[in-house]
Amino acid sequence: MPKQTLDKIKPAKREKLLSEAAKLFAERGYNQTDMAELASRAGVAKGSLYNYFESKQELYLYVARDGLRRSRQAVYGELDPEWDIFAQLEHIFRQGAAFARRHPEYLIIYLNVSSAGMDPFAAKMSREVEKYTADHLKAVLARDVGRGLVRPDLDIRQAAFWINSLYIIFVASLVSKHFALRMREYLEIKGRLSKAAVEDQLQRTVELIRRFLAPVEGAAPPVQERN
Amino acid sequence: MPKQTLDKIKPAKREKLLSEAAKLFAERGYNQTDMAELASRAGVAKGSLYNYFESKQELYLYVARDGLRRSRQAVYGELDPEWDIFAQLEHIFRQGAAFARRHPEYLIIYLNVSSAGMDPFAAKMSREVEKYTADHLKAVLARDVGRGLVRPDLDIRQAAFWINSLYIIFVASLVSKHFALRMREYLEIKGRLSKAAVEDQLQRTVELIRRFLAPVEGAAPPVQERN
Amino acid sequence: MPKQTLDKIKPAKREKLLSEAAKLFAERGYNQTDMAELASRAGVAKGSLYNYFESKQELYLYVARDGLRRSRQAVYGELDPEWDIFAQLEHIFRQGAAFARRHPEYLIIYLNVSSAGMDPFAAKMSREVEKYTADHLKAVLARDVGRGLVRPDLDIRQAAFWINSLYIIFVASLVSKHFALRMREYLEIKGRLSKAAVEDQLQRTVELIRRFLAPVEGAAPPVQERN
Amino acid sequence: MPKQTLDKIKPAKREKLLSEAAKLFAERGYNQTDMAELASRAGVAKGSLYNYFESKQELYLYVARDGLRRSRQAVYGELDPEWDIFAQLEHIFRQGAAFARRHPEYLIIYLNVSSAGMDPFAAKMSREVEKYTADHLKAVLARDVGRGLVRPDLDIRQAAFWINSLYIIFVASLVSKHFALRMREYLEIKGRLSKAAVEDQLQRTVELIRRFLAPVEGAAPPVQERN
DNA sequence: AATGAATGAGGATTCATTCAT
DNA sequence: TATGAATGAATCCTCATTCAT
Numbered sequence: 001m002p003k004q005t006l007d008k009i010k011p012a013k014r015e016k017l018l019s020e021a022a023k024l025f026a027e028r029g030y031n032q033t034d035m036a037e038l039a040s041r042a043g044v045a046k047g048s049l050y051n052y053f054e055s056k057q058e059l060y061l062y063v064a065r066d067g068l069r070r071s072r073q074a075v076y077g078e079l080d081p082e083w084d085i086f087a088q089l090e091h092i093f094r095q096g097a098a099f100a101r102r103h104p105e106y107l108i109i110y111l112n113v114s115s116a117g118m119d120p121f122a123a124k125m126s127r128e129v130e131k132y133t134a135d136h137l138k139a140v141l142a143r144d145v146g147r148g149l150v151r152p153d154l155d156i157r158q159a160a161f162w163i164n165s166l167y168i169i170f171v172a173s174l175v176s177k178h179f180a181l182r183m184r185e186y187l188e189i190k191g192r193l194s195k196a197a198v199e200d201q202l203q204r205t206v207e208l209i210r211r212f213l214a215p216v217e218g219a220a221p222p223v224q225e226r227n
Numbered sequence: 228m229p230k231q232t233l234d235k236i237k238p239a240k241r242e243k244l245l246s247e248a249a250k251l252f253a254e255r256g257y258n259q260t261d262m263a264e265l266a267s268r269a270g271v272a273k274g275s276l277y278n279y280f281e282s283k284q285e286l287y288l289y290v291a292r293d294g295l296r297r298s299r300q301a302v303y304g305e306l307d308p309e310w311d312i313f314a315q316l317e318h319i320f321r322q323g324a325a326f327a328r329r330h331p332e333y334l335i336i337y338l339n340v341s342s343a344g345m346d347p348f349a350a351k352m353s354r355e356v357e358k359y360t361a362d363h364l365k366a367v368l369a370r371d372v373g374r375g376l377v378r379p380d381l382d383i384r385q386a387a388f389w390i391n392s393l394y395i396i397f398v399a400s401l402v403s404k405h406f407a408l409r410m411r412e413y414l415e416i417k418g419r420l421s422k423a424a425v426e427d428q429l430q431r432t433v434e435l436i437r438r439f440l441a442p443v444e445g446a447a448p449p450v451q452e453r454n
Numbered sequence: 455m456p457k458q459t460l461d462k463i464k465p466a467k468r469e470k471l472l473s474e475a476a477k478l479f480a481e482r483g484y485n486q487t488d489m490a491e492l493a494s495r496a497g498v499a500k501g502s503l504y505n506y507f508e509s510k511q512e513l514y515l516y517v518a519r520d521g522l523r524r525s526r527q528a529v530y531g532e533l534d535p536e537w538d539i540f541a542q543l544e545h546i547f548r549q550g551a552a553f554a555r556r557h558p559e560y561l562i563i564y565l566n567v568s569s570a571g572m573d574p575f576a577a578k579m580s581r582e583v584e585k586y587t588a589d590h591l592k593a594v595l596a597r598d599v600g601r602g603l604v605r606p607d608l609d610i611r612q613a614a615f616w617i618n619s620l621y622i623i624f625v626a627s628l629v630s631k632h633f634a635l636r637m638r639e640y641l642e643i644k645g646r647l648s649k650a651a652v653e654d655q656l657q658r659t660v661e662l663i664r665r666f667l668a669p670v671e672g673a674a675p676p677v678q679e680r681n
Numbered sequence: 682m683p684k685q686t687l688d689k690i691k692p693a694k695r696e697k698l699l700s701e702a703a704k705l706f707a708e709r710g711y712n713q714t715d716m717a718e719l720a721s722r723a724g725v726a727k728g729s730l731y732n733y734f735e736s737k738q739e740l741y742l743y744v745a746r747d748g749l750r751r752s753r754q755a756v757y758g759e760l761d762p763e764w765d766i767f768a769q770l771e772h773i774f775r776q777g778a779a780f781a782r783r784h785p786e787y788l789i790i791y792l793n794v795s796s797a798g799m800d801p802f803a804a805k806m807s808r809e810v811e812k813y814t815a816d817h818l819k820a821v822l823a824r825d826v827g828r829g830l831v832r833p834d835l836d837i838r839q840a841a842f843w844i845n846s847l848y849i850i851f852v853a854s855l856v857s858k859h860f861a862l863r864m865r866e867y868l869e870i871k872g873r874l875s876k877a878a879v880e881d882q883l884q885r886t887v888e889l890i891r892r893f894l895a896p897v898e899g900a901a902p903p904v905q906e907r908n
Numbered sequence: 909a910a911t912g913a914a915t916g917a918g919g920a921t922t923c924a925t926t927c928a929t
Numbered sequence: 930t931a932t933g934a935a936t937g938a939a940t941c942c943t944c945a946t947t948c949a950t
Contacts, residue, residue, distance in 0.1 A: 005930075008930085009930090025343065026343050027343065027344075028343060028344045029258070029342060029343035029344025029345070030343075031256070031258040031259060031344070032258060032344045034922085034923065034924090035923075035924060035925085036923070036924090036933095039933095044931085044932095045931055045932040045933060046924095046925090046932080046933065046934095047925090047926080047927085047931070047932055047933060047934095048930080048931055048932070049925095050924090050925070050926080051930070051931075055924080055925080056924065056925090108343050109343070111341065111342070111343075112342055112343050113405050114338065114399065114403045114404075114405035114406055115256060115338070115339050115342040115343075116252065116253050116254065116255065116256035116257075116335050116336070116338075116339050116342075117254070117255045117256025117258070117259045118256070118405075119404045122403075122404045122405040122408065123404070126404070126405045126408040126409060126412075127408060127412060129409075130408070130409045130412045130413070131412055134412050134413045155431070157413055157414050157415055158414070158431055158435075160413055161410065161413035161414060162393065162432075162435065164413065165392065165393060165396040166389065166392060166393075168396065169392040169395065169396070172341070176341045176349075177341070177346050177349045177350070177353070178340050178341035178345075178349040178353045179341055181349070181353040181354060181357070182353060182356075182357045183388065185354065185357045185358060185361050186357070186361045186384055186387055186388035186391065187384050187385070187388060188384055204382070204385055205389075208385075208389065208439075212435075212439065232912085232913065235912085235913075236913075261939080261940065261941090262940075262941065262942080263939095263940075263941090271914080271915090272914055272915045272916060273915085273916065273941095273942085274914070274915055274916065274917095274942085274943080274944080275913075275914055275915075276942095277941095277942065277943080278912090278913065278914075282941085282942080283940095283941070283942090459909075462909080463909085479797065480797050481797065481798075482797060482798045483712070483796060483797035483798025483799070484797075485710070485712040485713060485798070486712060486798045488943085488944065488945090489944075489945060489946085490912095490944070490945090493912095498910085498911095499910055499911040499912060500911080500912065500913095500945095500946090501910070501911055501912065501913095501946090501947085501948085502909080502910055502911070504945090504946070504947080505909065505910075509945080509946080510945065510946090562797050563797070565795065565796070565797075566796055566797050567859050568792065568853065568857045568858075568859035568860055569710060569792070569793050569796040569797075570706065570707050570708065570709065570710035570711075570789050570790070570792075570793050570796075571708070571709045571710025571712070571713045572710070572859075573858045576857075576858045576859040576862065577858070580858070580859045580862040580863060580866075581862060581866060583863075584862070584863045584866045584867070585866055588863075588866050588867045609885070611867055611868050611869055612868070612885055612889075614867055615864065615867035615868060616847065616886075616889065618867065619846065619847060619850040620843065620846060620847075622850065623846040623849065623850070626795065630795045630803075631795070631800050631803045631804070631807070632794050632795035632799075632803040632807045633795055635803070635807040635808060635811070636807060636810075636811045636815075637842065639808065639811045639812060639815050640811070640815045640838055640841055640842035640845065641838050641839070641842060642838055658836070658839055659843075662839075662843065662893075666889075666893065686933085686934070689933085689934075690934075715918080715919065715920090716919075716920060716921085717918095717919075717920090725935080725936095726935055726936045726937060727920095727921090727936085727937065728921090728922080728923080728935070728936055728937065728938095729934075729935055729936075730921095731920090731921065731922080732933090732934065732935075736920080736921080737919095737920070737921090
C-alpha cells in the first residue's frame with residue numbers, strides 16, 4: 001500500500017519514521033495525530049510523508065499492519081510448534097507481556113481498531129488481525145485433544161475464543177490506562193502494576209486456562225519441557 | 228457538570244438531545260463528532276448546546292456517564308440481590324445483550340474510554356465505571372462461597388476479574404464491528420450474528436463460568452429458580 | 455435615546471445598572487463587553503437590558519454621555535464662574551483628579567472614544583464632549599484678558615487648546631495603564647503613583663499654565679481667594 | 682515573535698501583509714479585525730497567517746512594534762543630534778506630521794495601546810514605546826541647558842513630559858477622528874484640516890515650547906541653521 | 909415589565925494535502 | 930527526491946439579539 005518510494009529511503013530513516021508514527025498514533029489516537037508533528041518527530045519533511053504514503057489513512061494502516069507483524073513475530077517467532085498447548089500459551093502470554101512493555105504503542109493501536117469512528121480500519125484489518133491467532137489456537141487445541149492433553153469434549157472454537165479473550169484483556173491491562181486501572185480495581189492492587197504483579201497475573205491466567213482445558217478426571221498435565 | 232439550563236428544558240427535548248449525542252459520539256467517535264451536526268440532528272441550535280454544557284468535552288462526559296447509568300439500570304435494575312451468583316450472571320449477560328441491542332451507542336462509548344487519546348476521559352471515568360461491578364461481583368461471590376454454591380478455594384478477586392473480562396468481550400462483540408468480526412472468525416459463524424447465535428453464545432459463556440465456579444467434587448449446582 | 459422603560463424602574467436599580475455598565479465597558483472595552491455578563495453583574499435579566507435600550511450601542515452611548523455629565527458635574531458643579539482663570543484651572547485639575555480616583559471608568563470611556571473602530575461613537579459624541587469645555591475656557595480667558603489678569607497678546611483659542619490638552623494627558627495618566635506608565639517613565643517615579651505625587655504634578659502643571667498666561671512684565675498674578 | 686516562516690517569504694508579500702494588517706487594525710481596532718478579511722486583503726490564505734504568526738495577538742504586537750520602528754525611523758532617522766533642542770523639536774513635529782499623513786495607521790495603533798481592554802498589549806509595549814523619546818528629550822534638554830540655550834531653572838523631566846504631551850495631542854489630532862474634531866472645535870476651524878492649517882499649528886506649538894524653554898531675560902534664541 | 913432559553917451569524921484556529929522550488 | 934510554504938475546508942465556541950412565558 002505505501003508508495004515505492006518508501007523502499008528507497010535509508011532503512012534507519014524508515015525505521016525512525018514508522019516507529020515515531022506508531023508512538024504518536026498510540027499516544028494521540030488517529031484523528032488527533034498531526035502529520036506535521038509526526039514529520040517533525042520523525043525528522044523528515046511533511047511533504048515527504050506524502051512521497052511515501054498516499055494519505056494519513058494509508059500511513060496508519062501500514063503502521064498498524066507493521067505493528068501486527070512485529071507483535072506476531074515477537075509472540076510467535078520463537079514458539080516451537082511442537083510444544084503442547086500449555087507451553088505455547090505460557091510462551092504467548094509471556095512474550096505478549098514483554099512486547100507490551102517494549103512496544104505498548106503497537107498494542108494500543110491494535111486496541112484502537114475497535115474504537116468508534118475506526119470502522120473503516122476495522123473493515124480492512126480485523127480479519128487479518130484475528131485469523132492467524134484463531135487458526136493457530138484451534139489447530140494446536142485440536143492436535144492436543146488428539147494427544148490426550150486436552151479434554152476431548154472441548155468445544156475448540158469456543159475455547160480458542162475465550163482463551164484469546166483473556167489474552168486481549170491481559171495485554172490491554174498492560175498498555176491502556178483504563179484497563180490498567182480496571183485491573184488494579186478488581187485485583188485490589190495499590191499503586192503501579194509491578195513487573196512481579198504482571199508475572200503473577202500471567203501465571204494465574206495460564207493456570208486458569210490449563211485447568212479449563214485439562215482432561216477432567218486427572219490433574220492438569222505436567223508442564224512440557226521446552227528447549 | 229452540565230449547566231442548570233439543561234434541567235429547565237422540556238424532558239422530550241433533553242432526551243432527544245442526549246440520545247442523538249450518544250448515537251453520534253458512538254458512530255463517529257469523540258473527535259469526529261461535529262457539534263453543528265449534533266445540534267442539527269437533535270433539532271436544536273448550535274448555540275443551545277452551549278447553554279446546556281460548557282463544552283463538547285463536558286457534553287461527552289455527561290453522555291458517557293448517562294450511558295453508564297442507563298446501562299447499570301438496565302443490567303442491575305431488576306436483579307434480585309438474593310439470587311445466587313449463577314442466576315445473577317445469566318441475568319447480567321442477558322440484560323447486557325438486550326441493552327446492547329437497544330442501545331449499542333452507550334456500550335460503544337464505554338469501550339471508547341480506553342481508546343488512544345481518550346486518557347483525559349479515562350482519568351475521570353474509569354474508576355466509577357468499574358468499581359460498582361467489581362464490588363458487586365466480589366460480594367456475591369463471597370456470599371455464595373459461604374453458602375456452599377461456589378468452591379471455597381476460589382480467588383474471588385481473580386474470578387471477578389475474569390468473569391467481567393468475558394462479559395466485556397461478550398458485549399463488545401455485539402456492538403463493535405471489529406469484535407463482532409473477531410467473534411465470527413473464532414466461532415466460524417457466517418453472515419450477521421443472529422439473535423439465536425447470541426443467545427447460544429451467552430449460554431455457553433455462562434455455562435463456562437458456572438463450571439469454573441462450581442465446587443469440584445459435585446456437578447455444577449442446579450440453576451436456582453427465580454420468580 | 456434609551457427607551458421610556460428605563461425611567462420606570464427603581465432608581466437604585468438604574469444606578470446599579472449604569473454604574474456596572476460603565477465599569478465593565480471601561481474594564482473590557484466596548485467590543486469585549488458581554489451583555490450577558492453585564493446583566494449578571496447588574497443583577498438584571500439579559501432581556502431586560504433590551505427593554506431599557508435598543509441595543510448595546512445605545513447603551514454604550516448612554517453610559518458614555520452619562521459619564522460625561524457626571525464628570526462635568528464633578529468638575530464644574532462647584533466652580534464659581536467669578537473666580538479668575540487660575541483659580542478655576544486649579545479647581546478643574548483638582549476636581550478632575552478626584553473624579554478620576556472615584557470614577558476612573560468614565561474617564562476611560564471618554565478616552566476610548568478616540569480608539570480605532572470607535573468612529574461611529576466619535577461621530578456622535580465628540581463635539582458635545584468638547585464644546586462645553588472649549589467654550590468655557592475661551593470665555594474665561596477672554597474675560598480675564600479684559601481684567602488684565604492674562605496677557606493681552608494671547609491667542610485664546612490656542613491657549614484653550616493647549617491647556618485642555620495638558621488636562622487630558624493629566625487625567626489620562628491617572629486612569630490609563632499606558633499613560634500612567636508613560637508619566638512614571640518621564641518623571642522617573644518608581645512604583646505606583648502616590649496621591650502626593652499626583653497633587654505635586656497637578657500643582658506643577660497649573661503653575662506652568664499660570665506662567666504661560668500671566669502678563670509678561672509682572673510676576674504671575676496672586677492666587678485668587680475662594681471660600 | 683513571529684515564526685521563521687515570515688522571514689522566508691518574498692519581501693513584497695511580507696510588506697503587503699504587514700501594511701494591510703496595520704491599516705485594518707487601525708481602521709477596525711483589534712477585536713473587530715477579522716483574520717479572514719485580513720488574509721483576503723493581503724492576498725494570502727487565511728492559514729498562511731498562522732504560518733507567519735502564532736496568533737492574532739502576536740501579529741498585532743508585531744505590527745504595532747513595526748509601526749513604532751517605522752515611526753521612530755521617520756521622525757528621528759534624519760535628525761542630527763548636534764542640532765539644538767529647538768531645531769530638533771521642529772524637525773520632530775514636522776516629521777511626525779508627515780508620517781501621520783503617510784501612515785496614519787501606525788499612529789492610530791499607537792494611540793490604541795491605551796484603550797480599554799488593551800492592557801495586555803500595554804503591559805508589553807508601553808515602556809519600549811515611551812522610553813526612547815523620554816530619554817532623548819531629556820538628554821538634549823540637559824545638554825542645551827549646559828549650552829545656555831535653555832533656561833537653567835528648568836525641571837527637565839517635567840519639560841520633557843509636557844513637550845511630549847503636546848506632541849501626542851498634535852499627532853493624535855491628525856489621525857483620530859475624535860481628536861481632529863476636537864482640534865477644529867477649539868481652533869474654530871471649519872471643514873477638513875488643511876495642510877496649511879497643520880503647518881500653522883505645528884509652528885505655533887513649537888513656538889510655544891520655544892518660549893517656555895528660552896532663558897527668561899532675553900528673547901527666544903534664534904533658530905539654529907541646519908544644513 | 910421581567911425573564912432567560914433559543915438562535916445562528918461570525919470568527920479564531922487547525923490541519924491534511926498540494927505543489928513550486 | 931526532499932522540502933516546507935500555501936491552501937481553505939472544517940470546527941469549536943461566542944454573543945448580540947429575539948421572543949415565548
